[in-house]
Amino acid sequence: MSWTEAVVDRVQPCTPRIASVFLHSALAPHLAGQHVDIRLTAEDGYAARRSYSIASAPGEALIELLIDRLDDGEVSPYFHAIAQAGDTFELQGPLGGHFVWRPADGGPVLWIAGGSGIAPLAAMARQRAREAPEVPALLLHGARGWDDLALRDEMIATAQRDPAFRFIAATSREAARRDGDFARRIDQPMLDALLTRWQHRPRHVYVCGSTPFVEAVNTALLRLGIAAQAIRAERYGSA
Numbered sequence: 675m676s677w678t679e680a681v682v683d684r685v686q687p688c689t690p691r692i693a694s695v696f697l698h699s700a701l702a703p704h705l706a707g708q709h710v711d712i713r714l715t716a717e718d719g720y721a722a723r724r725s726y727s728i729a730s731a732p733g734e735a736l737i738e739l740l741i742d743r744l745d746d747g748e749v750s751p752y753f754h755a756i757a758q759a760g761d762t763f764e765l766q767g768p769l770g771g772h773f774v775w776r777p778a779d780g781g782p783v784l785w786i787a788g789g790s791g792i793a794p795l796a797a798m799a800r801q802r803a804r805e806a807p808e809v810p811a812l813l814l815h816g817a818r819g820w821d822d823l824a825l826r827d828e829m830i831a832t833a834q835r836d837p838a839f840r841f842i843a844a845t846s847r848e849a850a851r852r853d854g855d856f857a858r859r860i861d862q863p864m865l866d867a868l869l870t871r872w873q874h875r876p877r878h879v880y881v882c883g884s885t886p887f888v889e890a891v892n893t894a895l896l897r898l899g900i901a902a903q904a905i906r907a908e909r910y911g912s913a
Contacts, residue, residue: 682695695741704728724750727882773794
């Protein structure tokens with residue numbers, strides 16, 4: 675797959691450590707859940723390449739990426755401290771075909787995110803809200819604190835106007851801010867209680883986050899009787 679030029683439209687803070695980066699690009703249309711590769715090339719020819727999930731829904735005019743700042747990273751500091759509107763770099767994609775959801779897939783669908791793992795699930799939730807609001811869906815997002823929940827206000831607003839969509843926050847280092855939220859890491863008892871409260875048996879489950887997060891959540895889901903073939907996982911970080 676060839677590389678294409680991407681142009682920064684704007685960069686805006688999303689959380690203290692995550693930036694929403696909006697791009698213009700001539701990429702082919704993506705599916706909710708796919709990702710792109712970014713390549714930054716220095717003047718001496720050294721190139722750094724990283725993968726980021728697409729957070730914008732298919733069909734949007736701009737591509738939105740959620741980029742988590744890694745202090746020792748080679749790519750993320752550029753977007754947090756240097757990138758400005760009009761800057762260009764190389765983009766490849768869309769990539770990935772397993773971790774995708776289409777409105778025709780239906781539901782009920784359960785989305786579970788850890789930290790910046792919300793990005794591909796946000797693309798799915800946004801497409802569902804626009805094209806298939808009748809599909810029952812629940813999004814569980816875990817982060818350290820309330821201000822670390824990327825796209826939190828948007829998802830709360832969607833849940834307030836959409837009776838078939840629920841958004842639940844789990845903050846591991848802060849007290850819960852709303853009734854129904856949790857103040858601990860996502861674990862098996864939480865998932866059990868949540869599924870009981872939701873009163874839906876998920877047909878599709880998508881889990882995205884760090885490798886330890888995904889492994890812990892997948893294990894909990896299997897122990898709760900969710901079929902392995904119903905679960906799709908996307909992870910980042912070391913294996």
